[in-house]
Amino acid sequence: MTYSSLAPLILLLPIAGMISISLVPHSIRDKVNFVFVVLIAAITSIPAVKALTGTSIDILIGNNVVFGNISIHIDKLSSWFILIINLTCINGAFYGMGYMKTYGQQKANLSMHWIVFLLFQSSMLWVCMAQNGLAFLIVWELMSISSFLLVIFEHKNNATLRAGINYLVQMHIGVLFLSAAFIWVYFSEGSFEFSAIGKFFSSNPNVWLFFLFFAGFGIKAGFIPLHSWLPQAHPAAPSHISGVMSGVIVKLGIYGILRMVFLLKQDYMVIGEIVITVSLLTGFYGILNASVHRDFKKMLAYCTIENIGIIGIGIGLGLMGIGRGNNALIILGFAGALLHTLNHSLFKSLLFFSAGSVYQQTHTRDMEKLGGLIHRMPQTAMFFLIGGMAIGGLPPFNGFVSEFLLYYAVLLGIKSVGIVYITLMAFSLAGLALIGGISMLTFTKGFGTIFLGSPRTALLRQPEEVSLGMRLPQYFILTIMLSVGLFPGFYFSVVNEIVSGFIPATSSTGMLIPPSLLNGISSIGRFGVLFLLVVVLIYLLRNSFTRKLPVSTGLTWGCGYTAPTPRMQYTGKSFSKSLGKLLHFVIIEKPKYKEISAGEIFPAKRTHSSHYNDFFVTKVIDRIVDRLLYSLNYFKFIQNGNIQLYILYGAFFILLIFLGTIFNFI
């Protein structure tokens, strides 16, 4: 069987799936969706695995009237992302079956949801395969629209709809950048093929076109200041969608950036420097905001921004490696970025799924209303705990492996990039450490407030542990996470293989990966196991020592106060308040409170509330938008709701084009 016969199947299978979902009874639509998700995953994973282990696969869909030749190309980089997409989508669809049970009455809405889910998965896969600018833009657009439809599942809710439209608009700004970039290449090289971009880069300055692409893909990925859709869209979407979006759709921005990075021909150092700077700021800004928010899905969304920053640091380091011809740095930087992409898609979907379970049981996303859930939902609590530890890069979980690679890359960078960039490297080192520290604060806060202590408010219905169907995919993710954490050698060899394929031939002067490092990477896994063993040993020792000792239970020590209430617990807000206060110029707190005036002898009852605003939204984006709205107000007469006039505009435009061609203006 040749792979060209797979191409129509990859296209037809989702369509078949969409039709069959609409034909089968309501009760099994979610299951049919899952079956098709698995089928699509299987059929795309086969060529992906082949490409990952052997040579890349090229399929040419020839002589299309509109596009010319469309080349479908699955190389090692695409394969890596295809496998991540499939893994996350299968988990998401499985979890979604249980999660969406509560919305069983909204039949039409639910069918739409599952149909779009298939399109969503397929369009993401196509993005990784298309190597033609126009085809790429179309599937990219499909991906944005389908994810938009998934986000606004609860479209009756105004806030959800607003978040969704905000997402849609921002994605189109991204498409604008990308279209401009592709058209630029087309005018210069006469082709929309990706190989033409490579040609463009070899004969023109690289920086400007690259940053046009970077802006376009960066909006998807969520680099600051282009991140503002993330903290709105993620909380609004159903949790399995947030998990998949945060796990993979954001990563396709990274895919795009990496794709362009591997086509670059020069200016590596400048680009690398800028990418690292932006990424460091993104990471720091993301985690700082994550630490203060009380909406736990918003917290996770900001945390995604942080992880994009970490991935970006890896990409930047790899770029500097290319610039300096240091193969070890190239491999470590890009391998760290790729591995962190996988790791983040794992633990972030785990976190979103467990957060979704909490939301399903309690119907609130406000962590200050929760507490003590570990007694009611112990397994969900464990998922969240492990996800939180992994995301902070704590051993023995998978986050540590990729962070270790990045630390090592920075150390290598300090030695090899030269004095001009050395301060940047020192700041990267400190930045990674600081990001790790704040991430620990964020997740101890999140876990402690949601799951520990005693319930802060009386919920209408007592939460219970979620169904097995919702827990299974989380156990599955957990297993993969542990496998990365305990056997990092295997995963490193895979990403090493991917990156080695992209090292430019010119930079073979530097050394390859030193064997001592390979030893170090496998050591992480070994000592992770040792750590687990030591923990178990000490715990068993403790139990055997304390078995005969008397144990009693009592109230929490209230420092002499004997009537504590749950309201007296430390809140999540106060947990991160001191950090927020210290960095008040970045995380802007808006309190609402009327001070007691001087003449007010008997103060009336008053309330105090405060929330945190996004610095870039309030200080930058909103201001620009306000100015724009002010000036655009004068053109309101054009959009007057009169359909006849709109048709006239069209006719007028056609006339203009016609005249233009006659007089040779165009």
Place this chain on the structure above:
Amino acid sequence: MISFILIILVSLFFTGIIVRTKSITSGRKGPGIFQPMKDIFRLFKKGSVYSKTTSFIFQIAPSIYIASIIMAIMVIPLGQYKGIISFDGDFVFFAYVLGTGKFFSIISAMDTGSSFEGMGASREALFSMFAEPAFFILMGSFSLLTGHTSFQEIFASLHFGSYISYILGALATFVLVMITMVENSRMPIDDPKTHLELTMVHEVMILDNSGFDLGMILYATNLKFAMYGALIANLFMGSFPLYLTIPIFFIIQVLFAITVGILESFTARFRMNHNAQYILALSSVSLLIFLGVLLVLKQFS
């Protein structure tokens, strides 16, 4: 292996020396240097009281906390003699495995649902977060200076030659001492003897621990002191043979313990809201070391 045994040995009397120093400076005779260990052994024999609010997190956290410190101790070398764990980039492992322990000690404090313990947990998270960059820049500078990335290789090839490198050694010692104070929640960041829960950091986090668990946490503190002491001692060992390094190790540990005692006797605790800035300032001292390393390597020519 040898470093592991030595650190365990020192941990038995380290806090004893601190207490003794403090007693002497305040004009008392004070208990013997093994008194803290005797207290811990007494705790091991006692039963426990658990709060009704707590969950299994509270039960496993002390074990994980002490396990993380034992893992970290395994990474520490003795001059040119490797620790049990040694690989390229092991100091990242060192810092992060300690992080795992800290993560659990923080959530175990939050497990009790007490406002005081939550407050302590919040402060612990904040302060240790600010101490991280200082440690990493310090190790990054050493790695740049020596060209190695594991503790043992760094310390074995660290030797002082020029005036600048003596200054670097002094600054590095200062940074490590201050990191120890932060990580162990001692003066001037936190006062272990304070009698008011509102002003505590570490002490308030373990208010609800009792019996064996409390004993483990207290012993973990001793281990942590000895561990950082060993790290400082390593700065001065270079590639000396064993009959020199072991005395150096003990002398520096004792000196370090006395220094901590004196520091605690004669300094007042900082204002709580200035602590964060102070700890962050450590990072700038680390940056100074980094620049010094660049000077030594003649990168500015």
